[in-house]
Amino acid sequence: MRMSKLFVQTLREYPSDAEVISHKLLVKAGYIRKLTSGVYNFLPLMWRVLKKVENIVREEMDAAGAQELLMPFVQPKELWVESGRWDVYGKELMRLKDRHNREMCLGPTHEEIITSIARDGLKSYKQLPVNLYQIQSKFRDEVRPRFGLLRGREFIMKDAYSFATSQEELDKEYQNMWQAYTKIFKRCGLETKAVQSDSGAIGGSVSHEFMVITDTDAGENDVFYCEHCDYSANSNHAISNLPQVTIDGGFSKAEIVDTPNVGSIEDLSKFLNCPQTVICKALVYIVDKAPVIALIRGDKTVEETKLMNAVGGLEIRIATPAEIEELMKENGFNAIAGFIGPKGLKKYGEYEIKIIADKTVTELKNFVIGINQTDKHLVGANWGIDVELPKQIEDIRLVERGELCPQCGKPLQVTRGIEVGNIFQLGTKYSKPMNAVYLDVDGKAKPYIMGCYGIGVTRTAAAAVEAHYDEFGIKWPIQIAPYHVVIVPVNIKDELQMSVAEKMYEDLKSKGIEVVLDDRDERAGVKFKDADLIGFPFRVTVGKTIQEGLVEYKIRETGEQIQLKPEDALEEISKAIKAVI
Ligand code: ATP
Ligand code: MG
Numbered sequence: 371m372r373m374s375k376l377f378v379q380t381l382r383e384y385p386s387d388a389e390v391i392s393h394k395l396l397v398k399a400g401y402i403r404k405l406t407s408g409v410y411n412f413l414p415l416m417w418r419v420l421k422k423v424e425n426i427v428r429e430e431m432d433a434a435g436a437q438e439l440l441m442p443f444v445q446p447k448e449l450w451v452e453s454g455r456w457d458v459y460g461k462e463l464m465r466l467k468d469r470h471n472r473e474m475c476l477g478p479t480h481e482e483i484i485t486s487i488a489r490d491g492l493k494s495y496k497q498l499p500v501n502l503y504q505i506q507s508k509f510r511d512e513v514r515p516r517f518g519l520l521r522g523r524e525f526i527m528k529d530a531y532s533f534a535t536s537q538e539e540l541d542k543e544y545q546n547m548w549q550a551y552t553k554i555f556k557r558c559g560l561e562t563k564a565v566q567s568d569s570g571a572i573g574g575s576v577s578h579e580f581m582v583i584t585d586t587d588a589g590e591n592d593v594f595y596c597e598h599c600d601y602s603a604n605s606n607h608a609i610s611n612l613p614q615v616t617i618d619g620g621f622s623k624a625e626i627v628d629t630p631n632v633g634s635i636e637d638l639s640k641f642l643n644c645p646q647t648v649i650c651k652a653l654v655y656i657v658d659k660a661p662v663i664a665l666i667r668g669d670k671t672v673e674e675t676k677l678m679n680a681v682g683g684l685e686i687r688i689a690t691p692a693e694i695e696e697l698m699k700e701n702g703f704n705a706i707a708g709f710i711g712p713k714g715l716k717k718y719g720e721y722e723i724k725i726i727a728d729k730t731v732t733e734l735k736n737f738v739i740g741i742n743q744t745d746k747h748l749v750g751a752n753w754g755i756d757v758e759l760p761k762q763i764e765d766i767r768l769v770e771r772g773e774l775c776p777q778c779g780k781p782l783q784v785t786r787g788i789e790v791g792n793i794f795q796l797g798t799k800y801s802k803p804m805n806a807v808y809l810d811v812d813g814k815a816k817p818y819i820m821g822c823y824g825i826g827v828t829r830t831a832a833a834a835v836e837a838h839y840d841e842f843g844i845k846w847p848i849q850i851a852p853y854h855v856v857i858v859p860v861n862i863k864d865e866l867q868m869s870v871a872e873k874m875y876e877d878l879k880s881k882g883i884e885v886v887l888d889d890r891d892e893r894a895g896v897k898f899k900d901a902d903l904i905g906f907p908f909r910v911t912v913g914k915t916i917q918e919g920l921v922e923y924k925i926r927e928t929g930e931q932i933q934l935k936p937e938d939a940l941e942e943i944s945k946a947i948k949a950v951i
Pocket of ligand 1: 479510512519520521522523525527789790791792824825826827828829830
């Protein structure tokens with residue numbers, strides 16, 4: 371490809387709406403352009419990168435025995451009603467109606483469709499196990515589309531679904547996919563860590579996320595891990611053991627005390643001169659539409675996904691002050707956040723108020739708790755005497771750095787990660803309600819035991835930028851670079867320079883190496899800048915030294931720069947590419 375013809379426009383500045391480096395660089399270097407919120411045009415350079423990622427995914431999925439198919443992007447409501455998800459999948463599901471007023475949605479994921487395909491075609495145990503996958507655009511009306519391709523609304527995903535006759539068969543396929551994923555991300559130039567995770571709206575029990583570890587804002591997940599054993603988990607799933615702390619508040623009798631304007635745990639602990647660990651905090655949440663009160667030890671934080679799972683919901687948020695006011699009134703109280711307690715809370719609108727206690731509160735003695743009166747707290751409280759211990763006790767606590775590893779007891783560390791893929795054991799979550807069954811050896815109809823396995827193709831490409839860049843631009847890993855090499859003749863009017871550059875261009879092409887010849891009549895500095903920004907793994911500069919028969923060969927990744935004969939430069943490039951592809 372000649373640079374003069376390449377459809378690319380690099381910018382002088384980063385786009386003003388970009389927060390993370392991959393978003394900034396992909397726009398500045400002319401890879402993507404925003405069409406509307408969370409929706410991007412993939413320009414030719416980007417499309418080449420994405421096709422490479424797709425091909426790596428395809429090759430490894432095929433090698434692992436999975437079969438590729440392609441399902442429609444538009445899905446009918448009926449299948450979603452069958453699975454039970456039409457009513458529970460929130461606003462992320464983009465719903466629409468056709469001219470006959472039939473309801474449809476844009477595919478955010480394809481469990482319903484694949485399960486319907488399986489029940490039509492997989493009738494006997496003899497046909498199982500099977501793993502089917504596709505690579506396709508998905509649409510999710512994300513609450514907060516951001517970070518460019520990392521969290522878009524329309525994005526490309528590889529989604530695979532396996533069907534098995536037993537848990538053992540599923541376990542085997544789960545391991546098989548785990549290995550395929552490890553190879554895929556490695557080939558994309560990414561180091562990943564497989565961490566235990568929450569199964570969320572997709573459902574199921576066992577699941578792992580493949581994280582690219584980062585210390586930047588682009589890592590939307592907190593990952594807890596142990597340096598002494600193999601424990602690692604997303605914060606929405608992580609558990610830990612707590613170091614021993616004071617749990618006896620030491621108040622000699624139960625009494626209501628004035629706590630004027632001390633609504634925060636920090637202020638309350640100072641005001642009462644007691645540790646935060648002896649305060650029972652009560653927070654009001656709305657899960658789907660129902661009110662939930664979460665009780666947790668004062669020094670700890672509620673992990674919202676854990677709480678949501680504890681009540682079997684799909685969406686969670688903290689209640690607004692207005693909702694709290696209303697809820698209080700309805701139950702005969704008058705209190706604002708900071709003074710809430712579980713006692714006497716029954717109903718809110720058509721819902722019963724659920725009260726969930728974190729394990730940390732169960733051991734409290736002579737503790738401090740809100741009583742639904744503003745500016746008052748009860749001190750010296752005890753479960754079963756002053757306040758009922760809620761029936762539902764769960765782990766709804768966010769783990770913190772330094773708490774103890776649940777496997778080996780050493781302190782846990784925390785870092786951030788970009789989730790590029792995940793694997794889930796679904797079991798019969800879809801096959802049962804959708805009556806997707808096969809005939810087993812014993813002649814009985816049984817639902818398939820399913821697994822599902824996703825990879826964000828667009829997110830993986832963006833994550834590769836997050837992992838490989840410098841102040842000048844992108845440093846693509848060779849395997850997914852849009853082109854391998856750029857040849858830069860310093861002065862296109864110099865006949866010798868140009869003829870050597872043209873010859874190298876042809877030679878590289880004939881070896882199957884993807885090369886761009888920067889034949890623009892621009893200053894060398896401009897061309898170098900673009901080469902670094904776009905991120906070609908190798909640059910060959912043909913300048914004055916060609917009179918001594920030498921070109922300059924530069925490796926983008928390391929910045930290493932050497933003078934070589936053109937044929938030697940060609941050899942070096944071939945070798946480097948062969949080593950990884
Ligand atoms: P997240 O927790 O980041 O929202 P998810 O759990 O919703 O991800 P899945 O439904 O399992 O993700 O989708 C599989 C893969 O698709 C993810 O691992 C991720 O790589 C990618 N993906 C999910 N949502 C987006 C998005 N909004 N933009 C880009 N890629 C996405
Ligand atoms: Mg999501």
